[in-house]
Amino acid sequence: MSNNEFKVNNHNYRIIKNEDENLLFHVPSSALYELDKEGTSLLKRVENRNLCKEDFYSEDLQMLEKLNVIGDEEPNEYIEVKNFPATTLILNIASGCNLSCTYCYKADLETLKNSGNMSFDTALQAIKRLYEGAPNQKLYNITFFGGEPLSNFELIKDVTMYATQFFKQRGANVDFTITTNATLLTKEIISFLKKYQFGITISIDGPKAIHDKTRLTNSGAGSYEMVRKKVELLLSMYKERQIGARVTLTRGITQVDEIWDHLFNELHFSEVGFAPATASDNAVFNLSEKELLEVFKGFKKLGEKYIEAALKGEFNGFSNLHRVIGDIHAGRKKNFHVVQE
Structure with missing residues (x-):
């Protein structure tokens, strides 16, 4: 050759x-x-x-x-997938929220007073359709979403107890997850989440000065102090599963390392994940290309800390990299945004 x-x-x-x-x-x-x-x-x-x-x-x-980097192109072998069971159900159980985050993507979001909640009958029908579309699986997942899902806590209780029995009768297990702003958490609610071992993600954007820029109450005040107190209560009571923080990065917010340090080392979340705003209908909140470069530099710094911790048998909580490594290991393919310096 x-x-x-x-x-x-x-x-x-x-x-x-x-x-x-x-x-x-x-x-x-x-x-x-x-x-x-x-x-x-x-x-x-x-x-x-x-x-x-x-x-x-x-x-x-x-x-x-x-590896077919060189040589004649190997033909793709397509396998027809006849059975692709969807085992996760996301229930948008509340259209209202007690916060008015400036970057919220839900244009139809209402205050709690004017919100509409999902009914138990609707949730029940959704669970039945989930099983009918993917019968005889070993594990299912139900995610409670909103608005603020804890504003409809009575439905969460009813659905959780019903779903647990529903899937148990069919020889399956069900896992529950929830994304919440934490403000409505109480000891009673946390005890219920503990009983059913919910996976919990808290929406929080960093230390007070950063969080309060965008995550406001309906009256326009910052929500950080309220969220912090609820998070401290949650973390003191809930040891069954790791609790993660989800951070939204908007225009002007690029202090990735500072945010991670506060949430991981000071508030003691188990994981911290970042979601840069780049595709909002309201472009005023989108990160600029220059800001994205700053964010990626911060990600690289956290990635180096991740490696240092991993070599010591520790986990530094940087979930963005942790999940990418897991995807690569499992061979899962995703599209990633690339910014040229």
């Missing part, structure tokens, strides 16, 4: 640079391969079609051919 006889399949790989280290990301399998200096040099010669005679006998070139 000569330099003119092989094909380079550029769409099958990407080079990821990390300081003085290069990694090859294999697109078809979502696998990562470390490239030493010889491997990096070989790949450049491949791309430039400037291979020497010795290269054609190297193990590295054989590996690139095995």
Whole structure:
């Protein structure tokens, strides 16, 4: 084989640079391969079609051919999926909220006084349809969402008890999760969540000065102090599962490391996940390209801390990277936004 006889399949790989280290990301399998200096040099010669005679006998070139980075394109084998069971049900149980977060994406959100709540009959029918669409599975998930879902806590109780028996009678288990702003938490509610071992995510945007810029009560006051007190109560009572914080980053907010430090080291959340605002209908809250670069620099810093902690057998709670690593390990494919510096 000569330099003119092989094909380079550029769409099958990407080079990821990390300081003085290069990694090859294999697109078809979502696998990562470390490239030493010889491997990096070989790949450049491949791309430039400037291979020497010795290269054609190297193990590295054989590996690139095995990965289909070079060589004739392997045909895609499509497998018809006839049964793809959806086992998660998201119940939007409340259209109202006791906060008025400035960046909220729900244009139809009402105050609690004027809100409409899901009925038990609607929830019951949704659970039955979930099972009918994916019968005989071992585990199902029901997520309570809103508005503020805890404003309809009576329905949460009724649905949880009903669903537990419903799936038990069918030889299955059901897991419950909830995303809440924490403001309506009480000892009674926390005890109920403990009993059924809910997965809990708290919407909180960082320390007081940052959180109170956008997460306001209906009267226009900052909600941080109220949220902090409820979080402290929750974390003191709830040890059954890890509790995560979900942070929304809006225009002008790029202090990723400061936010993580406060939520992980001061408030003691088990995980902290960040969601940059980039596609809101109200563009005033979207992060600019420059701000996204600052956020990604912060993510890189947290990623380095993640690695340092992992080498010590510890977890630093940076859930964005933790989930990406899990996806890569499992071979799950996702689209990621790329910003060029």
